[in-house]
Amino acid sequence: METLGFYSDQARSDVRVDTAIAAAEYEQHAVNAHHAATLVAIHSVLEEARFSPEVFVGDHASRFSREDVEFAAYVEFSERAAIADLAVRLALSENTVRSHEHQAVTMISRTPILWQRFRWGDVSPANARTVAELAASLPEGDRAAFAAFDAAVVEHATRLAPARFRAYARKLREQIVADTAVERHQAEASLRCVTFEPDLEGMAWISAYLPADVATAAMALLDAEALRLSAVHGETRTMPQLRADVFGDMITGAGGGSVAMRVGVLIPMLTLLGQTESPASLEGYGPIDAETARRLAGDATSIYRILTDPVTGAILDIDQPTKHIPEGLRRMRQLIDQTCTFPGCGKRAMNCDLDHTIDRQFGGQTTLMNLSHLCRNHHRDKHQTKWTITQDAAGRIEWTSPTGYVAAPDPPPF
Missing domain, CATH: 3.30.2370 (putative pyruvate dehydrogenase fold)
Structure with a gap:
């Protein structure tokens, strides 16, 4: 009886394991299908933005330009605004939103068999990304190459792990386009x-x-x-x-012999004095330890130092690389913002435009609390789409999307 009980317990364990594995397979299929559905939804939003740009742009752009904006430009502005709207709502980067739509469009047009299996949940997002990436690199308009690649990868995409599948798919892709290897290498080398x-x-x-x-x-x-x-x-x-x-x-x-440049380090006053070990913030990077910060503040000629209040983080003093006040103001705003101030944008402030939140033509002043860094794309969005920006007396920035979504500001960098 004990023996029968042992086998009975093991049988129940086997059933539980089989059930759990089946559940995992089912849920993974659901995750795959939901990811594909997300790509479809993103593509639908951007298609609508292109078809009906007035949803995201309307007549907004014309009020900020002395020249008439062509319809193609309205479509471009609308698409950018929609991408930004999706990125903020989904907590994704704008590049991710673009890549999601590009993946959907590529698979729909070049690998329809694989795309359908992805929609059914049979293909993982990782393998689907590999297929889209490699399919996009096939010669433009070569339908025979598209069909050959689609038919050959679909079975392996449903059963191979991502690393193994990528190796197989790359080999297959190289076989299909072997006769253009030199030209393709030259083109790819231009992307170094x-x-x-x-x-x-x-x-x-x-x-x-x-x-x-x-x-x-x-x-x-x-x-x-x-x-x-x-x-x-x-x-x-x-x-x-x-x-x-x-x-x-x-x-x-x-x-020795390195290119001279100046990088800012924001140091809490008590950290600089050695009374606390609170971290500092290195411009373009983020938090660094107190010892490194003190060393940089003491003997690094390529560093300019910004002292901050240890409690509030407010800037108390800043090295002035020149005697001109506008330069000091620019440096201070650059160190406050660190990056483009649009939610989720990681473009470094030093590579962005310093923009008046309220334009000078509308009475905006050149003050610390009416300036913010915007990368070139988001600078254009501010002026050419229905995205709006506000900045209060404390410098807190809020963006509102064309569809009315108010994006909370990103956490401060220090």
């Missing part, structure tokens, strides 16, 4: 770039998109130098650490 991404604990990522031969040679150089240093007596750094240090020394000139 370097990107910077702040991380936590005083760290950041730098990524470079390079031709494969250049990247391979660079890694070989890093490896060789790191290996040489690892053989030095007393060296305790790991190979990854050595590669990172060699890379940093190479691109900065090991402390």
Whole structure:
């Protein structure tokens, strides 16, 4: 009887496991289908914005321009305003909204079989993104290539994990367009770039998109130098650490010969005096530890220092790189904003326009609390669409979308 009870309990356990796995499969299919439905909804909003631009623009743009705005421009303004509206409501970046619609349009037009399986929930969002990315890179108008790619990837997209599927799909894509490899490489090489991404604990990522031969040679150089240093007596750094240090020394000139530029660091007064260990804020990055902040404030010639109240965070004093007051005002606003002040926009303030919230032509003054940084796209949206911005006496900024949604301001950077 005990034996029968054991098998009975195990049988019930097997049923529970099978049931749980089935539930997980069902829920994952639902997640996949819901993600696809989100792409459809985003595409529908943007299509409506293009078809009926008056919803997002109306006659608003003409009041801020002396020249007539062509209908195509109204459509462009409407699309940008709608993308911003969706981004704020969905708590996504505008680039994500654009990429979601681009993914939907690409899959609908180039991989309809895969798209339908995605709508049914059979394909994960990660695999669907891979399909859209690779399908978008196929030769424009080559319907035979579209159909061949669509038919070949659909089965594997439903059963392979993302990394494995991506490797398979890339290989398939290369086989389909093998006869244009040289031209495609030249086109892709024109997109080479370097990107910077702040991380936590005083760290950041730098990524470079390079031709494969250049990247391979660079890694070989890093490896060789790191290996040489690892053989030095007393060296305790790991190979990854050595590669990172060699890379940093190479691109900065090991402390010499670097391009001169000034970066701001906001330091609470008590932190500077050594009485607290409250973090400071490095311009373009974010929080840094107190010790690093004091070092930068003391001996880094490329840093300009901004003292802040330890309780309220209000700016108490700022280094003046020039004697001109407008420059100091610009520096102060730049350090207050850190980025474009549109909700969710991460464009650095130093690369944005410094805009009068109330335009000078309407009586706006050039004061700290009537200025804010806007990237070029959001600057245009402010003037050419129904997006509106307000700023109170304390500098608190609010944006209202064309559909009436009031976006709460992002948290202050310090």
